[in-house]
Amino acid sequence: xxxSRRFTGAxxxxxxxxxxxxxxxxxxxxxxxAGLTVGIVALPLALAFGVSxxxxxxxxxxxxxxxxxxxxxxxxxxxxxxxxxxxxxxxLGPVVAVHGAEVIPLLSLMAGVIVVAAGVLRLGRTVSxxxxxxxxxxxxxxxxxxxxxxxxxxxxSVPGPSSNALVAAAQSVPExxxxxxxxxxxxxxxxxxxxxxxxxxxxxxxxxxIGIAAVTVAAVLLDAPLARIGTLPSSLPAPSLPAASPELxxxxxxxxxxxxxxxxxxxxxxxxxAASLTPVGGYHADRELFGQGLxxxxxxxxxxxxxxxxxxxTAVNIRAGAQTRVSAxxxxxxxxxxxxxASRIVAEIPLAALAGVLMVxxxxxxxxxxxxxxxxxxRSAAIVFALTAVVTVSFDLIxxxxxxxxxxxxxxxxxxxxxxGVHREEIPGPxxxxxxxxxxxxxxxxLFFGSADRTLxxxxxxxxxxVVILRMSQLQLLDATGAHVTAEMIQALERSGIxxxxxxxxxxxxxxxxxxxxxxxxxxxQHLFEDLGEAVRHARDHVRRAGGEAIRPEPRAG
Numbered sequence: 376x377x378x379s380r381r382f383t384g385a386x387x388x389x390x391x392x393x394x395x396x397x398x399x400x401x402x403x404x405x406x407x408x409a410g411l412t413v414g415i416v417a418l419p420l421a422l423a424f425g426v427s428x429x430x431x432x433x434x435x436x437x438x439x440x441x442x443x444x445x446x447x448x449x450x451x452x453x454x455x456x457x458x459x460x461x462x463x464x465x466x467l468g469p470v471v472a473v474h475g476a477e478v479i480p481l482l483s484l485m486a487g488v489i490v491v492a493a494g495v496l497r498l499g500r501t502v503s504x505x506x507x508x509x510x511x512x513x514x515x516x517x518x519x520x521x522x523x524x525x526x527x528x529x530x531x532s533v534p535g536p537s538s539n540a541l542v543a544a545a546q547s548v549p550e551x552x553x554x555x556x557x558x559x560x561x562x563x564x565x566x567x568x569x570x571x572x573x574x575x576x577x578x579x580x581x582x583x584x585i586g587i588a589a590v591t592v593a594a595v596l597l598d599a600p601l602a603r604i605g606t607l608p609s610s611l612p613a614p615s616l617p618a619a620s621p622e623l624x625x626x627x628x629x630x631x632x633x634x635x636x637x638x639x640x641x642x643x644x645x646x647x648x649a650a651s652l653t654p655v656g657g658y659h660a661d662r663e664l665f666g667q668g669l670x671x672x673x674x675x676x677x678x679x680x681x682x683x684x685x686x687x688x689t690a691v692n693i694r695a696g697a698q699t700r701v702s703a704x705x706x707x708x709x710x711x712x713x714x715x716x717a718s719r720i721v722a723e724i725p726l727a728a729l730a731g732v733l734m735v736x737x738x739x740x741x742x743x744x745x746x747x748x749x750x751x752x753x754r755s756a757a758i759v760f761a762l763t764a765v766v767t768v769s770f771d772l773i774x775x776x777x778x779x780x781x782x783x784x785x786x787x788x789x790x791x792x793x794x795x796g797v798h799r800e801e802i803p804g805p806x807x808x809x810x811x812x813x814x815x816x817x818x819x820x821x822l823f824f825g826s827a828d829r830t831l832x833x834x835x836x837x838x839x840x841x842v843v844i845l846r847m848s849q850l851q852l853l854d855a856t857g858a859h860v861t862a863e864m865i866q867a868l869e870r871s872g873i874x875x876x877x878x879x880x881x882x883x884x885x886x887x888x889x890x891x892x893x894x895x896x897x898x899x900x901q902h903l904f905e906d907l908g909e910a911v912r913h914a915r916d917h918v919r920r921a922g923g924e925a926i927r928p929e930p931r932a933g
Contacts, residue, residue: 385495385497386495388659388661388662389494389495389659389661389662389665390449391448391449395453395699395700396699396700396701398698398699399699399701401698402698402699402701403701405695405696405697405698405702406696406697406698406699406701406702406705407701407702407705408695408696409692409693409695409696409697409698409702409705410692410697410701410702410703410704410705410706410708410709411705411706411709412579412581412691412692412695413456413688413691413692413695413697413702413703413706414705414706414707414708414709414710415581415584415709416581416583416584416688416691417439417443417456417458417685417688417706417710418439418584418709418710418713419583419584419587419729419732420439420458420459420583420685420687420688420732420733420736421435421436421438421439421458421459421710422435422436422604422721422724422729423435423729423730423732423733423736424458424459424460424461424463424464424733425438425459425680426528426604426726426729427464427468427521427524427525427729427733428459428463428464428467428468428471428479428680429467429468429471429472429476430467430471430476430479430680431476432604432605432607432721432729433607433608433678434459434476434479434678434679434680435458435459435679435680436607436710436713436714437611437612437674437677437678437679437680438458438459438483438674438679438680438681438682439458439459439682439707439710440611440707440710440711440714441611441670441673441674441676441677441679441707442457442458442670442671442673442674442679442682443456443457443458443670443682443703443706443707443710444673444703444704444707444708445666445669445670445673445674446666446667446669446670446682446684446703447700447703447704447706447707448666448700448704449662449665449666449669449670450642450646450662450663450666450667450670450684450700451499451646451658451659451660451661451662451663451664451665451666452645452646452649452650452656452657452658452659452663452684452689452700453655453656453657453658453697453698453699453700454649454653454655454656454689454692454693454697454698454699454700454702454703455642455645455646455649455658455663455684455689455700455703456684456685456688456689456691456692456702456703456706457642457667457670457682457683457684457685457703458682458685458688459680459682460641460682460683460685461517461518461521461733461736461737461740462513462517462637462641462683462772463634463637463638463641463680463681463682463683464521464524465517465520465521465524465540465767465772466630466633466634466637466772466773467479467482467634467680467681468524468538468540469538470482470630472536472538473538474626474627477618478617478623478627479675479679479680479681480617480674480675480676480677480678480679480680481617481618481619481623481624481627481675482627482630482631482634482675482680482681483634483671483672483674483675483679483680483681483682484616484617484671484672484675484676485624485627485628485631485635485675486631486632486634486635486638486668486671486681487635487667487668487669487670487671487672487673487674487675487681488668488672489631489632489635489668490635490638490639490664490665490667490668490671491664491665491668491669491672492668493635493639493664493668494661494662494663494664494665494666494667494668495661495665497661498639498661498664499643499659499660499661499662499663499664500660502639502640502643502644502647502660504780505640505776505780506759506779506780506783507749507756508749508752508756508757508759508760508763508779508783509759509760509763509776509779509780509783510644511745511746511749511760512749512759512760512761512762512763512764512767512775512779513763513764513767513772513775513776513779514740514741515740515741515746515760515764515767516763516764516765516766516767516768516772516775517740517767517772518737518738518740518741519540519737519764519767519768520540520767520768521733521734521736521737521740522733522734522737522738523540523541523543523544523768524540524543524544524733525563525730525731525733525734525737526544526547526548527543527544527547527550528559528602528726528727528729528730529559529560529563529727529730529731529734530547530548530551530555530556530559530560531551531552531555531556531558531559531600531601531602531727532547532548532550532551532555532556533547533550534546534547535547535550539769540768541768541769554600555600558599558600558601558727559601559725559727559730560727562590562594562599562601562725562727562728562730562731563727563728563730563731563734564731565586565589565590565593565728565731566583566586566587566589566590566728566731566732566735567586567731567734567735568586569582569585569586569589570582570583570586570731570732570735571735573585573586579695583732583735586728586731586732587724587728587729587732590724590725590727590728590731591720591723591724591725591728594723594725594728595723599725601725601726601727602725602726602727603722603723603724603725603726604721604722604723604724604725604726604729605722606722607714607718607719607721607722608714608718609714609715609718609719610714610715611677611711611714612677612678614673614676614677615676615678616676617675633771633772633773634681635668636773636776637683637772637773638667638668638671638681638682638683639664639667640776641683641684641686642663642664642667642683642684643660643663643664643684644684644686645683645684645685645686645689646658646660646663646684648686648689648690649689649690649693652690652693653693653697655697655698655699656693663684667682667683667684670682687736687739687740688706692706746760755783755786755790758782758786759779759782759783759786762778762779762782763775763776763778763779766778766779788825789825791820791821791823791825791826791852792821792823792825792826792829794819794820794821795818795819795820795821795822795823795826795830795852796818796819796820796830797816797817797818797819797830797831797833797834798816798817798819799814799815799816799817799833800815800816800817800846801815802815802911803907803908803911804908804911807915809914809915809918809919810915812839812840812841812842812918812921813840813841813842813843813844813911813914813915813918814834814837814840814842814843814844815843815844815846815911816833816834816843816844816845816846817846817849818830818845818846818847818849818850819849819850819851820849820850820851820852821850821851821852821853821857822850822852822853822854822857822858822860822861823852823853823854823856823857824854824856824857826857827856827857827859827860827861828860830857831860831861831864834864834868835864835867835868837868837873840873841872841873841874841917841918841921842873842874842875842876842914842917842918843868843873843874843875843876844875844876844878844907844910844911844914845861845875845876845877845878846878846879846907847877847878847879847880847881847884848878848879848880848881849879850881850884853884853887853888854887855887855891858884858887858888858891858893859891859892861888861893862891862892862893862895862896865893865896865897866896869896869897869898874898874902874914874917875896875897875898875902876902876903876904876910876913876914877893877894877897877902877903877904878904878905878906878907878910879904879905879907880903
């Protein structure tokens with residue numbers, strides 16, 4: 376019964392509560408302003424990410440509306456804004472190239488179910504295990520890929536057949552014509568210039584929206600030969616289950632796992648950033664996963680794409696004064712109104728204008744100060760950062776993250792191994808003739824699989840003694856390998872006639888040492904001591920019994 380109650384309580388913690396809107400009486404005005412602001416900012420990004428993914432501008436808008444609304448209600452952050460993002464576009468591009476855009480809703484549904492399961496299983500805190508250089512490395516890699524994906528549109532060309540963004544961008548260059556390229560580049564530069572200049576005039580000016588509006592008006596008036604978004608629906612489609620078969624589900628399982636991992640990582644990172652930006656930005660990690668999973672499921676049912684928390688839009692929401700999740704709900708409503716009443720206008724937006732928005736967005740994702748901080752921290756951080764970024768651009772985002780974590784773990788293990796060691800010490804107190812036949816070793820730091828053999832070689836090689844005392848009270852980490860090697864070392868010393876005494880095994884290590892057989896290898900169970908003085912007295916008594924009375928005091932210097 377208690378297990379059932381615990382599960383029910385954990386599930387209830389993932390659901391919306393009345394407390395989510397407890398401040399609405401005082402916060403509705405700043406939330407309304409923030410929602411309008413972030414909705415305006417989100418419109419061009421939703422269109423651009425939809426087009427860039429290959430799913431189409433309609434898919435980007437549906438995702439921003441449906442997923443944005445569901446994540447706002449069910450997510451674990453009060454100020455997070457969700458929708459299509461650049462990182463998701465990077466993953467979806469190769470999938471669309473292989474399987475076609477029609478599988479995107481099904482992928483969104485599959486990935487959403489996986490993320491919901493992660494939330495129910497309380498895996499929300501796992502993102503804290505991703506090292507900082509890995510996060511910054513794949514962020515840099517994503518920015519590079521987003522920029523490269525816009526090159527064909529910026530040249531008025533078509534993407535190359537390769538699924539790699541760098542190769543596809545290079546393949547698109549020969550396909551461009553000078554006349555088309557000049558028009559497209561002009562549109563890109565105009566949007567970029569407006570986006571860069573608008574904030575200087577006023578921080579609240581939506582540069583991307585102004586840039587797109589200006590280029591669209593100019594393109595229509597000049598009848599410019601620029602590819603447009605094209606016809607958009609004037610309402611949301613009815614929800615339906617995507618077509619699926621067992622074979623297709625099995626084929627898409629790998630990409631779905633990748634998308635789910637990315638959605639979880641990016642959403643939790645965005646929520647963590649939001650928590651650092653505002654006092655009202657606290658978040659529940661497991662609920663955030665649960666809400667983001669539901670958001671992707673809802674998006675897939677309406678024909679959209681997988682969604683994640685969006686760091687840039689969340690930051691805009693916070694800067695605009697958001698206090699509760701009402702602001703994110705308003706943002707979704709603003710985008711819905713655009714679909715209902717302005718779809719014919721949006722259809723005239725040139726693709727090159729959207730490419731300009733994403734190129735500037737890619738540049739803004741790269742922080743020179745952060746790059747300098749990571750690369751200047753130490754050599755291992757710089758290597759992990761660079762490797763993650765290169766693998767992200769060259770191969771795959773999730774592979775890059777896994778490789779980055781693995782390499783960072785190797786560096787961490789090397790540092791941990793270097794922090795441990797074994798040192799032979801002088802026996803404390805007044806010197807006794809028997810001390811020449813006693814070796815006292817102190818273990819420091821960590822004794823684990825990465826350092827056990829090297830650490831214990833010094834002890835195993837000791838000669839000319841009758842007793843070895845192992846001081847283990849300073850040992851901070853002991854794993855099964857370290858305990859096993861210790862047991863083997865005691866066994867070898869005892870077989871060679873050397874008595875081993877253990878001093879100060881910490882309670883947290885005692886259970887492991889007992890199970891692995893460290894204590895069983897001692898000649899006598901009384902050879903385990905808490906006090907060093909007692910261990911030394913026992914060792915001296917043992918030397919005397921073994922013939923230590925023949926030992927003469929060594930001459931002292933001076």
